Amino acid sequence: MPPVETKQDIQYEAVIGLEVHAQLKTASKIFCGCSTKFGAASNSQTCPICLGMPGVLPVLNRRVLEMAVKTGLALHCKISPYSRFARKNYFYPDLPKGYQISQYELPLCEHGYLEVALPAGQAGESGRIKRIGIRRAHMEEDAGKNLHEGLEAASHVDLNRAGVPLLEIVSEPDIRSVDEAVAYLKALRAVLVYLDVCDGNMEEGSLRCEPNLSLRPVGQKEFGTRVELKNINSFRFVQKAMEYELRRQEKLLREGGRVVQETRLWNTEKEITVVMRGKEEAHDYRYFPEPDLVPLMIPADLINEIRKTLPELPDAKRERFAREYGIPVYDAEVLTTSRDLAHYFEACVAMYPQPKTISNWIMTELLRELNNRGQEIADCPIPPERFAGLLKLIEDGTISGKIAKAVFEEMYRTGRPAGEIVKEKGLVQISDAGAIETLVDDVLGAHPNERESYRQGKTQLLGFFVGQVMKRSQGKANPGKVNELLKKKLGEEKK
C-alpha cells in the first residue's frame, strides 16, 4: 500500500494581495470645497455635497486627478485615456448618500508593477528584487468615521472624512509571505511620500491596508479560499494581523477543516481576527456609471506633462545608490525609504567619501536613535557636516570606533560637534608610542602568572592583555597599536 500523505506533511505557501487606500494630499475634498484637515472638531468640515443632500452637484477636484495620474505613472501603470466614476451602492451609517462614488469598470490606472527589495537571509540568498503586479489604481471618496467608544446604546458618526479623496491601489496576488507584504507596503508608502501625494501616516488613517490571504499546498497552481482583513491601523499591526491569520488558516487546514471566504476584522486588543457581520448582504453593490459626474478624457500630452514632474523614485534611487556608491542593495533600499534620509546620506558622502562606512553608521547608530525617539530624519540634531566630522576623527586616529559610538550618542543628545565633546571629555585616543608602552608595561608587570602561561604557549591570552590595557586607558588606547606592542613584547619573552 502506498504511504498515505497526511495533512501534517503538507507544506503550505501563502498567497497574498494587498488593497491599499492612500489619502491624497489635497487641501479640499474630492467633489466639494470642504477642508481635508485632520483633527478638526466633529462635523465641522461638511457641506450639502458631502452630506449627500438631494439636488447637489459634485465636481472633481483637478488636483486629485493629477495626483492619481502621477502615482499611476510612478507605479508603471497604463493610464486609461477614457475613464469614469461609478456608484457603489450599500447602506452604512458612515455613508450619507447610500452610495460611494468610486470607479469600477473603467479605472484610471491599470496593469502596473512595483519592484521591492527583499532582505538577504532567506535560504542564504543575498538581497533580491521582486516585481509585484499592480492590478489597478482608482480614485474614490472616503466615508465618514464611526465612533463607538464609551457609548452604550448608540454609535456616533463624524462626516468630516466623508468625501476626502482616496486612491485605491490593488496589487495582484503576487506576494508569497508576510515579509514580502510588509516590504511591498513600505515600498509603496515610500513612492507615495516621494511623490508628495500622501503623507503615509497609518495612525491618522491616511494610509490603510486591507490584505487578502490564502494558503495552498506548495506546488499547487490553484489558489486556496481567501480571507479579507480590515481594520488595521498601523504598520506593526499589518504584520501581526497577517501572521495571525495565516496561522489560523494553517491550523484549520491541518485539522482537516476548510477556510470560509469572508471578511475578518483585526481586533487590536486581543490581537486576533474575528468575522465581520453583515458582509453577505453588503456584497451586492449594484455599480452603475455616476450620472452626476462627466467622463474623463485624458489627453496624451497631459500624461506626458505629468510624467515630466516625476522625481527620482525610490527604485531608481536604490539602483543608483548601489551602482554609484558600491553599497549592498539592501543598504540602498533602507537608505532610500525616505527622500530625506537618502538626501542626508548623499550630503554625508559629499563631505566624507566613504559610502559604506556612512551607510553602516546611518543604518545602525543613526536609525537606532531615530527609532528609539520615534523621530524622522528631519528631526535629527546632527547635520551631515558634523556626522562627517565624527567619521574623520576615527579615520585620522583621534578616537577609536568604540569611543566614537559614545561620542555619537552625546552629539545626538546635545547637538554639539564631535571635536568639542572629545576635547572636553578627554576622549582623544592614545597613540603615542611612549604612553602606550607605559600602559603595556604596567599591565605585564601586574600579571606575571598570565605571562608565564603565555610563554608556555597559551597565546590566546593575548586578548586578555589587550583588554587589560584598554581598561587601564579607559578605552582610549589605540587598540591596533596596543595589540602590536603586546605581541612584540610577549614574543620576545617567549624566545
Next chain:
Amino acid sequence: MKLSKEEVEHVAKLARLAVSEDEKEAFSRQLSEILTYVGKLNELDTSKVEPTSHVLDLSNVFRDDVVRESLPPVEALANAPDHDNNHFRVPKIIEERQ
C-alpha cells in the same frame, strides 16, 4: 420577464425596505410587468451603438483645489433624526460577530 418573490425580497433587503407578504406578491407581479414592458427595448439591435453613460456631450469638468467655508456643525446636523454632542447619533453599530 418574471421577477420571483425571492428576488423581490432580496431587492427589498438591499434597499432596507420592510415588505409584507401581500406586498411581495403584488410587487413581484407589478415589477414583472414593468420589466416585460421595458424588455421591448431588447428587440433593438444595439450591437453597433456605443453605450451611453451620460447624456451630455461633456468631459473633463474640474474644480480647483480651493477650500471653501463648510456648514456650521449645527446646520450640518439640523436634518438628522438624532444627534448628540456634534455627532450624528445612530443605532449601535456592531461590526464583530458575537
